Amino acid sequence: MMKTVKIKKYSGELQDFDMNKLINSLRRSQADENLVQHVARNIVDQVEEGMTTKKIYQMAFNMLKSRSRISASKYNLKKSLMELGSTGFPFEKLVGKLMEFEGFNTQVGVIVQGDCVSHEIDVIAEKENNHYMIECKYHNSQGRFCNVKTPLYVQSRFVDVKQRWKSQVGHDTKLHRGGLYTNTRFTTDAIQYGTCVDLMLVSWDYPPQNSLKARIDKAGLYPLTALATLTKTEKRQLLDKGIVLCKEVYENPILLEQLGINESRQRKILDDSLKLCSAINTLI
CATH class of the missing domain: 3.40.1350.10 (Trna Endonuclease; Chain: A, domain 1)
Incomplete structure (x- = not known):
């Protein structure tokens, strides 16, 4: 049984680290259960007293990204929405x-x-x-x-x-x-x-x-900011063109060419875009 560790929320409030809560959030990414358990065990081994939820989130995201970009994109959805820019x-x-x-x-x-x-x-x-x-x-x-x-x-x-x-x-x-x-x-x-x-x-x-x-x-209507294969600059350039969804990127591959992205990266971006907008997730 792991000892109780206090972690810090965005508000600055301290709370007990909850492994079950972490596992549930990882499962919503539709990652394979073996990967979910692998990431959770690694986080448990590294979590420290006073560590921020932001730090834990970033650790989990990086671990997912190294094994499954699509799962990482789904896990990162809330943050991706906040990266849509300063306007509404x-x-x-x-x-x-x-x-x-x-x-x-x-x-x-x-x-x-x-x-x-x-x-x-x-x-x-x-x-x-x-x-x-x-x-x-x-x-x-x-x-x-x-x-x-x-x-x-x-x-x-x-x-x-x-x-x-x-x-x-x-x-x-x-x-x-x-x-x-x-x-x-x-x-x-x-x-x-x-x-x-x-x-x-x-x-x-x-x-x-x-x-x-x-x-x-x-709906599979993920914002393009969820794509782990795009840089922050590239995401901003697409948003400035009025492009918001992964679906729009997939349906208009010339947009990537216009940004000067090489063919190898274009294929990865388009592949991730297709997988995100075609996958139906019924988990809550």
Whole structure:
């Protein structure tokens, strides 16, 4: 039985190192069980009193990457989302694509007239009689939470837009609903309020069975920042061109040639992109 070791979270708070928690996070990468156990044992042997969760995460990622780039990319998904840049637009595009995968027709970054004022809406999604107005709250650093102020703000905008929509021809039978996506986590009161007013809430780990990470896994819509075969500079250059998904990289290989990437690396990048966007993961 291993001794209790205190490790430091991003917040600075100390907590007991939990090997089972580490194993569960590794399994979500869809790595082979032998590899999961191998990485976990190595981490246990190296973890020290006061070591940061960031350090442990990086150790696990590097071990996975040395044996399976695809598993490493999946393990690194949360961080990859935070590497989409300082603006929220790439995340909005990703959310729009996730909604399209679920059968919605979407528009990203549109101006919508409300009953009182006009609003710039991140994603408008329509499917049959369902008409959604979705706002995206993006954070590019660890330790950030989406508190109750955000769903309060989203709901007030939605109410204004909904009043205008209801006055339009053909909208009297439609289900109008507001929604909020975030790449981090909701606070308890944010979930309580959002549930009370029937906002569609999606965060990194909420709802438990259909969270953001679960939706990305199911759709195979990984951000290009998840690719372990691209450098930070190359990722930034692609994002600057409006490219966000691994799927887009695979479908447009000329993009890699334009970046001056040699043929050998191009093949690795395209192979990883294909595997990421074709693999369906049902694990939560």
